[in-house]
Amino acid sequence: MARVTIEDCLKQVDNRFALVHMAVKRVLQLREGAKPLIECNNKEIVVALREIAAGKVIRKEKNE
Template identity: 55%
Template sequence: MARVTVEDCLDKINNRFALVILVSKRAKQLLKGVTPTVLAKNNKYVVTALREVASGHVNLDIDSSMGTAEQQVESDLNR
């Protein structure tokens, strides 16, 4: 895969917004030193995270205890 795009990842994660959140969280993990699951030659962390999603190594795990988006935003605002 010479060039990875968001469209490549939408086959794995149907929701574009969930994909952005997933990739940003994974990129932060990579920044903190987590070992990438795909070969990463001088790629930026976001590109590596997109490659991991496109290859199926990183998936979105929806936890039923998370609640609705409104509840999440409200709890974040109250911190």
Template identity: 60%
Template sequence: MARITIEDCLKQVPSRFRLVHLAAQRGRLLMKGAPALVKTGNKAVVTALREVAAGEVRVAPTGKKGKRGG
């Protein structure tokens, strides 16, 4: 299977920071037993990145705008 690149994933997720967060969250779900959305024999995080690149996993909008603060 071809290597997955960050550029492949950034076509689906516009921010590298969001991409890292999304891949980590999805990787944790896969390690807990969630079914993979793409066929792969890779580790959980690589599978998560493949899912992102394929457009199977997306970032949910939070509705928040602006800076964090309190």
């Protein structure tokens, strides 16, 4: 499978800081037993970034 890049992920997320936050939250979910949304036999961080780049993980906006 092709290597995932930050630029691939930034097409789905508006800034790098939000991307890092999303990736960390998704990695924690995967480590707690959440099912991957894509077929991938990599470490959790790679799976999370691939999911974000594929548009499978959506950022929730906080209601203020």
